[in-house]
Amino acid sequence: MPELPEVETVANGVHARIHGQTIRSVWTSNKPQTFKSAPDEIIEVLTGSRIDRVHRVGKTIVVDLTRNKKSAQFLVHLGMTGRLLVSTPDTPVPAHTHAILALGSGKELRFVDARRFGRLSVIASATPEEKYAGPGAEPLTIGLEEFITLFHNRKTPIKAALLNQSLLHGVGNIYADESLFHAGIRPTRHAGRLTRAELTRLRAALIKVLTEAIKLGGSSVSDYVDADGVAGFFQLHHHAYSRTGQPCRICATPIKRIVVGGRSTHFCPTCQK
DNA sequence: CTGACATCCTGACGGC
DNA sequence: TGCCGTCAGGATGTCA
Numbered sequence: 035m036p037e038l039p040e041v042e043t044v045a046n047g048v049h050a051r052i053h054g055q056t057i058r059s060v061w062t063s064n065k066p067q068t069f070k071s072a073p074d075e076i077i078e079v080l081t082g083s084r085i086d087r088v089h090r091v092g093k094t095i096v097v098d099l100t101r102n103k104k105s106a107q108f109l110v111h112l113g114m115t116g117r118l119l120v121s122t123p124d125t126p127v128p129a130h131t132h133a134i135l136a137l138g139s140g141k142e143l144r145f146v147d148a149r150r151f152g153r154l155s156v157i158a159s160a161t162p163e164e165k166y167a168g169p170g171a172e173p174l175t176i177g178l179e180e181f182i183t184l185f186h187n188r189k190t191p192i193k194a195a196l197l198n199q200s201l202l203h204g205v206g207n208i209y210a211d212e213s214l215f216h217a218g219i220r221p222t223r224h225a226g227r228l229t230r231a232e233l234t235r236l237r238a239a240l241i242k243v244l245t246e247a248i249k250l251g252g253s254s255v256s257d258y259v260d261a262d263g264v265a266g267f268f269q270l271h272h273h274a275y276s277r278t279g280q281p282c283r284i285c286a287t288p289i290k291r292i293v294v295g296g297r298s299t300h301f302c303p304t305c306q307k
Numbered sequence: 308c309t310g311a312c313a314t315c316c317t318g319a320c321g322g323c
Numbered sequence: 324t325g326c327c328g329t330c331a332g333g334a335t336g337t338c339a
Contacts, residue, residue, distance in 0.1 A: 035332065067315075093333080114332055115317080130317085149316045151333060190310060199334080207332070296312065297332070 036112040038173065038204030039247035042090045044118055048143070049088035051120045056084050056138040063132040068147065070109075070155035079106050079156040080135060092168035092203030098160075105160040113151025119144045170203035173240055181237045185225040192228060192236075193221035194295030205240065208275045209247070211300050213240040215274040220306045221299045222292070246271065274300040 036044070060080045062073040069076060083099040083106060090096065095118060097108035110118055121142050127134070133145040133154060145154060157164060171180065184201045185192070195201060196210040205213075214221050216239035219232055228236070250271070273283050278291040282302040292299050 111333085113316095113334085148318070149332085151316070153334085188309090194310085197333085295310090298330090 035114050035206060035208070036116065037093060037206035037209050038090070038244055039209070041093050041095060041112060041204070042248050043251050044112070045088050045090040045095045048095070048118055048120060052085055052137055052139075052141070052143060053087055054085065057081060058136045058138060060136070061134045065132060065150060068132045068150055068152065068154060070153045075158065076108075076133075076154060076156050079158050080108060085137075090204075091166055092170065092172070092199060093206070094166065094168065096166050105165070107157040107160045107166055109153075109155045109157070109166055110145060111153040113147060113149065113153065115149045116145065116147040116152030119146060168203045169200045170198075171201070173202045173204050174244060176202070176237070178234060178237060182230060182233045185228060185233060188225035190225055191222050191294050192219060192225045193297070193299055195225040196240075197295060197297065204244075207297050207299075208272070209240070209243055211275040212243045212272060215239075215301060215306060216243060218306055221294050221301055274302065276300065 057080045060077045062069065062076060071079075079101065080099070083101040085097055086100055087098040088095065089098070093111060095110040095112070097110070099106040099108060110116070112118070121144055123136075123140065123142055127144070128146045130148040130150075131144055131146045132150075132152075135143040137143060145152070157166060160166075171184065176184075185195055188195050190198075193210055193214065196205050196213070197207065211221070213236060217232065217236040219228065219236060274289055277289040277300055279288050281287070282289055282305060285302065285304045287302055287304040289300050290303050292301075
């Protein structure tokens, strides 16, 4: 399941392969829920545009475009199972392909998404004010004071607050569990009751975990792969996520699984207070 | 406004 | 072997 490190890995990989190219033509599937903008508008905005840069904002892949000398953006959210692949036209089109962009180089950019939680949209006129900024703050660059303020007076469990994209965007279930483990904080603690020292540890742990995961190409849980279809390796470094019943890597206490905010949540009952 | 919870969707997996 | 039920989860919508 793609979160910030996986989305960043995909965006960087796709950027390296297709930036500078022009989109010759676009095909879309007939599954309406995949398209947050109307398919006709997506086709209109993309066709003939030049791809300047592919990057990440939160969990969204942002493709910066130049169209008739004006800026536009193509937004790709991978959901759970979405993939953005650079392929040659003779590569068989996988099942559940929802968009194909034919590029000037002869290659294709394909969006494939079995479970259809992913979303595609465009910003037709991306003036500096209208450029996609995401719903929340960037976990990798947020300052300590702003981070602490985010959780002030929140009654929700800290795990649920970390998953709330309008506070911090980019953190999902894996990195919420991992950062809480490294900060030694129970996922069920009320966000607003965490001490300044705990929030300081949490921010540091979050940045450390995300940075390390980006270095290793993300976590391959379920079926995540990068732009080349290659898996990441960070799952080998997980301390809590998906380790139910296995011994804590620090104290050997079995990792416990509970449900918080409707999401499976993993923690060490000894290390996390 | 805030928080809790159901919903979407399909593939993987376990049990019988 | 094969069928069926259950589970996973990000964002969104609904409801209290």
